[in-house]
Amino acid sequence: MSKKYIKPKRNVPEELVNENIKFPRVLVIGQNGEQLGEMGRYDAINTARDQGLDLYCVAPNATPPVCKILDFGRYHFNEQKKAREAKKKQHVTEIKPLRLSPVIDQHDFETKLKQARKWMEEGQKVKIDMRFRGRMITRKEVGEAVMKKFIEQISDLAGIEKQPNMEGNTMSVVLSPKKK
Numbered sequence: 001m002s003k004k005y006i007k008p009k010r011n012v013p014e015e016l017v018n019e020n021i022k023f024p025r026v027l028v029i030g031q032n033g034e035q036l037g038e039m040g041r042y043d044a045i046n047t048a049r050d051q052g053l054d055l056y057c058v059a060p061n062a063t064p065p066v067c068k069i070l071d072f073g074r075y076h077f078n079e080q081k082k083a084r085e086a087k088k089k090q091h092v093t094e095i096k097p098l099r100l101s102p103v104i105d106q107h108d109f110e111t112k113l114k115q116a117r118k119w120m121e122e123g124q125k126v127k128i129d130m131r132f133r134g135r136m137i138t139r140k141e142v143g144e145a146v147m148k149k150f151i152e153q154i155s156d157l158a159g160i161e162k163q164p165n166m167e168g169n170t171m172s173v174v175l176s177p178k179k180k
Contacts, residue, residue: 016057017072018045021065026057029068038064095125095174100150102136102143109146113153120157120177130171137169147171 021041028036028044031053039047044067048055054072057065096119098112116126128150130143147164154175162174 015072015076016060016067017054018048021045021055021057021067023057023060023065025064026055026067027062027064028055029058029066031069036069093123093125095127098126098128100128100130100146102130102132102139102146104146109150113150116150116154116175117157120154120175123177125161125174125176126158127172127174132169132171140166140171143171147173151175 021044023041025038025040026044027038028047030036031051036047045055048069051069053069055067056070056072056075057067059066096116098116100109100112104112116128119126128147130147132140132143136143144164151158151160151164151173157177158175159178160173161176162172164171164173
């Protein structure tokens, strides 16, 4: 019993090129931008093929749909190139997590502060979480005081993006670097 190869389906939307264009009549624009007028689908495809090019639907929602005669391979390559360039230029800001405790020791506090300062200078956002465990939840004011002290100490580099709030047994605040 021989197994039949089944081609996997890709989740890529089909481009409206040549035979994939299903509109009966389209408005055709030539290779150099001149308007060739409204044509039937097959006439437009044949016009493009005579020039050794493809018919690409640039505005499928228009009435009638607008199609352009162009080299689709080159067009597609240029679009991908533009997308890669745009992706290189975009800046993704990462939020760095930092966890404090309401009963944190002074040295640990200074170490966490130093780390947060380093991240702020690099332009990163910092999310500070303070987890209340066991009976500590009854003394939220102690945790709030530690959080305020931390925010106060880093206020020269950072501004509060999201105010401190309680979510379950965790108080969190998001700090973002100030613009220079």
